[in-house]
Each structure stands twice: as structure tokens, then as C-alpha cells.
Amino acid sequence: MSRFTAVTEEPHKRFHKKTAVLLTNLGSPDAPTAKALRTYLAEFLSDPRIVEIPRVLWKIILHGIILRIRPKRSAKLYAGIWTEQGSPLLVYSKKQQAKLASLLAEKGLDHAEVFLAMRYGNPSMKSVLEDIREKGYQKIVVLPLYPQYSGSTTGSTFDAISRELINWRWVPELHFINGYQDNPHYIDALATSIKEDLDKHGMPEKLVLSYHGTPKFFLEKGDPYYCFCQMTTRLVVEKLGLNKNDVITTFQSRFGKAEWLKPYTDETLEKLAKEDGIKNIAIASPAFSSDCLETLEELEEENREVFEHAGGEHYRYIPALNDRDDHIEAFYQIIKQYL
Numbered sequence: 001m002s003r004f005t006a007v008t009e010e011p012h013k014r015f016h017k018k019t020a021v022l023l024t025n026l027g028s029p030d031a032p033t034a035k036a037l038r039t040y041l042a043e044f045l046s047d048p049r050i051v052e053i054p055r056v057l058w059k060i061i062l063h064g065i066i067l068r069i070r071p072k073r074s075a076k077l078y079a080g081i082w083t084e085q086g087s088p089l090l091v092y093s094k095k096q097q098a099k100l101a102s103l104l105a106e107k108g109l110d111h112a113e114v115f116l117a118m119r120y121g122n123p124s125m126k127s128v129l130e131d132i133r134e135k136g137y138q139k140i141v142v143l144p145l146y147p148q149y150s151g152s153t154t155g156s157t158f159d160a161i162s163r164e165l166i167n168w169r170w171v172p173e174l175h176f177i178n179g180y181q182d183n184p185h186y187i188d189a190l191a192t193s194i195k196e197d198l199d200k201h202g203m204p205e206k207l208v209l210s211y212h213g214t215p216k217f218f219l220e221k222g223d224p225y226y227c228f229c230q231m232t233t234r235l236v237v238e239k240l241g242l243n244k245n246d247v248i249t250t251f252q253s254r255f256g257k258a259e260w261l262k263p264y265t266d267e268t269l270e271k272l273a274k275e276d277g278i279k280n281i282a283i284a285s286p287a288f289s290s291d292c293l294e295t296l297e298e299l300e301e302e303n304r305e306v307f308e309h310a311g312g313e314h315y316r317y318i319p320a321l322n323d324r325d326d327h328i329e330a331f332y333q334i335i336k337q338y339l
Helices: 002-014 034-045 055-081 088-106 125-135 151-165 184-201 216-220 225-240 265-274 293-309 325-338
Strands: 019-025 112-118 139-144 173-176 206-212 247-252 280-284 314-317
Touching (some): 019 088, 019 125, 019 325, 055 293, 088 112, 088 325, 112 125, 139 151, 139 325, 151 173, 184 225, 184 280, 184 325, 206 225, 206 265, 216 225, 225 247, 247 265, 247 293, 265 280, 265 293, 280 293, 293 314
Parallel strands (some): 019 112, 019 139, 206 247, 206 280
């Protein structure tokens, strides 16, 4: 009888809060070292959503070549952006988590608790979901912090969550937000951040909006990411009242020999300076909710060198939205209907 009583009382003891809000992002290595990068890249590049070639062949390439060469190089790049608190992406993500939690409390939504998980690395999806499970939440609202859906980011996040939930005896109510590329509050925050830069430094000859690239065949297979990036650019241009000819959408961070989404950011910057005589540009990356290696090293440093080496003179990077108050407000507006 005591066993039976324990089982029947367990749900009443465990399901004491209603909603877990789970913010997710890509992730970072635990340290800017070759060893930590090897662990991180092994997980990242083993995801079939990231590299879509036959598994047996890719496993040989990954472990026989890439993981022997790339970790050391990547570690140097991470070391250049590392902070005392750790990886910028993780630092900003934790600030976003804390500020969203404070905002929900201000709104009187004390029944909701904000969690943070990374698709690769730590805090891991598995460990955070297990924490949510142990605390007995009745509902999970998942907000992947990728404004524009792609199978390689948001889709992969869904895969990881599904793999965990499939093992749960009792699955909570689940709301998975698969993108917010045209959400008016996100567009407002993005446009405001750009306007602040333009008000301070003036309108450049060209404003470049650089999004993370994906292989072109993703688009050909039906991935809407390219279209969503174009949508975000159009809405920002309209919000700011800019001439659309003064704004260029490009794609960065390509890897491997396959053709990726074009135009490429680095080639565009070189052409603007070398062939078009453009001397003054500003660049932002709307696809990134937090500054990270791809913005702080690739855009802020590497692509600046490309532009200036080709004859450009004034190059400025507009930071990601990070933990801006209007960005956190956008998060709230996106999830509030599920709370």
C-alpha cells in the first residue's frame, strides 16, 4: 500500500510549476584550447543536419583529417575573443536568460522559469532537459535564438530535444518556436540598433547585412533560410526608410568546396572597395542573437582586413542585439502567448 500511495502522490508533488522557458543557442567550446575544440567540433560536425554526406565517408574525413588539423587553428581564433567570463556567446546568452527571467517576474509571470541550453557543448541539452524533468514542469516553451529558421540550426535543435523527450514516460505540453524573422518586435530592435549607429556615425555608402551562410543545396531541398534572410532585410530597410539600393544582403562563414548561398560577404566587400570605389561601409549580422566567433573575429577583424586591403577606408561593425532591453522585450513578445 505504501508503494501505491507514493506513486499516486508523486505527480502532485512534482508538477508544482507550470512553464519552463528554454532558450537555446549553438554553443561554444569549454575553453580556447585545441583539446576543448576537438571535443566541441567532434559533436558539432557529427550532426547530420550540419554535414549531409554519407556517414561512413564523413566519419573517416572528420576523424582522419579535420579533427587533426582544425582544433588548433580554431583554438587560436577563440583565444582572440575569449573573455574572463568565458565565450562571448555563452556570456551573452546567460545575460539574456537572466534579463528575460527578470522581465517575466516584472510581468507577474512567476510560474515560468527560464532555462538555457546549448545545442553543442555546455550547458548541454540533455542535462538542462533532465533538470526541467526533475522539477516537474507541465509545459515547455522552446525559443531557439536563431531568428531565421534553418534545418541546420533550428531544425537540429528540434532533433536534439526530440531525442531526449522520446525517452520520457510523461511528455509535457511542448511549444517549439521555429523562427521569428518577421516578428515586429525583433525587427524594431534590429532597426533601432542600426539607427543608433547611423545617428552616431552617419549613413555609410553601403550598409551590409551579413547572414550566416548555408550550402546552396539546402535551399534547393526546400530550406527556407535564404528567403527568411531576405525577408528580414526587406523589413529592416522599410522600418528605417532606407533606399534599398544602399543595403546589401550577403552570406558569410562558408566551409568546404560546395557552393554556398551568395553573394559571399568577403567577396562582396572586396568588390565594393576594389571595383566600385566604395570607401565607407557599416556591417551588421541579423542572424546572430549574440556576438560570437563569427561576428567578433570574422566580421570585426577578418572581413575588415579584406575591405581595407582592397582600398576601403572606413569599416564599422554594428554589434549583435545581445542583451539589449528591446531584444529581451522581443523575446517576451514572441513567447508570451504560450505563457
